[in-house]
Amino acid sequence: MSIKMMHHVCIQTEKYEESLEFYTKILGFELVKETENFHRRDFNTWLKLGTFMIELQTAKKGERLKQWSSLNEGIVHMCFLVHNIQEEFDRIRKLGYKNFKVKNGETIYKVEDGYLFKIKAPEGTEIEIRDSQV
Incomplete structure (x- = not known):
């Protein structure tokens, strides 16, 4: 197998400031890089805790995100x-x-x-x- 480790999970949010504060102040992630105006998104931000990273991003301009549900397939x-x-x-x-x-x-x-x-x-x-x- 050539996979070395899990690199990151991408989380989209319409509550960017609140989510950024949650992951940095509550969970202790370090802000690595915050990019404004990233591919039609207001923000694309990298957060790190140990070797694990979260890519936190806003929706693309003009799009609304659907609310998260534990009934979705995929990561719960x-x-x-x-x-x-x-x-x-x-x-x-x-x-x-x-x-x-x-x-x-x-x-x-x-x-x-x-x-x-x-x-x-x-x-x-x-x-x-x-x-x-x-």
């Missing part, structure tokens, strides 16, 4: 691994972010050999935070 969520699930949950809440997904009345819940919680990014992308590998 992105997941990030942390050392301590409660500390990460508390850190995000202290930053003022409140869009957590509740399942069976709980925000943090047990799955297999660990715990996880999910949050929604401003553009609708579901982000899973977990403390154990599969």
Whole structure:
């Protein structure tokens, strides 16, 4: 196999400023490059966390994006691994972010050999935070 690693995921948003703030301030991504007026888009931006990157871009001028749905085929969520699930949950809440997904009345819940919680990014992308590998 010649594939070396996963390079990036591209996320389109109509809430560019909110999404940029979410990925940089809440999840800790580093802003690598922000390009204005990129191929009929207001912005095309590269964000990096470790070796993983997100290409965050606005819709092309004159086009409206459809809202994200977990019923779409393809990628349903992105997941990030942390050392301590409660500390990460508390850190995000202290930053003022409140869009957590509740399942069976709980925000943090047990799955297999660990715990996880999910949050929604401003553009609708579901982000899973977990403390154990599969």
